[in-house]
Amino acid sequence: EVQLVESGGGLVKPGGSLRLSCAVSGLTFSNVWMTWVRQAPGKGLEWVGRIKSKTDGGTTDYAAPVKGRFTISRDDSKSPVYLQMNSLKTEDTAVYYCTTDSFTYWGQGTQVTVSS
Amino acid sequence: QAGLTQPPSVSQGLRQTATLTCTGNSNNAGNQGAAWLQQHQGHPPKLLLYRNNNRPSGISERFSASRSGNTASLTITGLQPEDEADYYCSAWDSSLNAWVFGGGTKLTVL
Numbered sequence A: 001e002v003q004l005v006e007s008g009g010g011l012v013k014p015g016g017s018l019r020l021s022c023a024v025s026g027l028t029f030s031n032v033w034m035t036w037v038r039q040a041p042g043k044g045l046e047w048v049g050r051i052k053s054k055t056d057g058g059t060t061d062y063a064a065p066v067k068g069r070f071t072i073s074r075d076d077s078k079s080p081v082y083l084q085m086n087s088l089k090t091e092d093t094a095v096y097y098c099t100t101d102s103f104t105y106w107g108q109g110t111q112v113t114v115s116s
Numbered sequence B: 001q002a003g004l005t006q007p008p009s010v011s012q013g014l015r016q017t018a019t020l021t022c023t024g025n026s027n028n029a030g031n032q033g034a035a036w037l038q039q040h041q042g043h044p045p046k047l048l049l050y051r052n053n054n055r056p057s058g059i060s061e062r063f064s065a066s067r068s069g070n071t072a073s074l075t076i077t078g079l080q081p082e083d084e085a086d087y088y089c090s091a092w093d094s095s096l097n098a099w100v101f102g103g104g105t106k107l108t109v110l
Helices: none
Strands: A003-007 A010-012 A018-025 A034-039 A045-051 A060-062 A070-074 A080-085 A094-100 A110-114 B009-012 B018-023 B035-039 B046-049 B063-068 B071-076 B085-093 B098-101 B105-109
Touching (some): A045 B085, A045 B098, B071 B085
Antiparallel strands (some): A034 A094, A070 A080, A094 A110, B085 B098
């Protein structure tokens, strides 16, 4: 059974940092491109960014609102994918989901709240 | 950044057919088609269809997709109460190098 489990969410002040993790099991993780998607309260889905598999270059792509502030990385030896979020803004408040790049599998999400 | 356009809400009767639309441009929905996701309140999204009309295992054949030009459509036949949910389309945008989502359509089954 494929499982994605996010962790690391919480309350942070504007300008602060947070690192989210997504543990993946039931897949050959090293072959999978991983994506982060967020959903602000009462709003729709918003793509955050993705990381390709190492065999496909391991490169990353980001949405314009987070480019330069967020960084996605992966550790193929342990199977988590990370989302490092810096210079957080109130508008980054959302539930953050990790998903495979094809959107086939999703985690339950982790809440990030940016507030003073 | 530019996204896809979906109607905010659609209502249809029990056991009827609902069609949800998703309009983009030639760089996204008009290029490789759209993925469709269903989200019930308080739950993560679930993939219904990808690359227009490919269905993951376990997804009912009542869900199907099509595309005409830059508009993708999701058709749900034989509407059931459990189909009441938010539906999102998504497509890779080759000019933005990003996945773009529609704003979502809330489907009400009357």
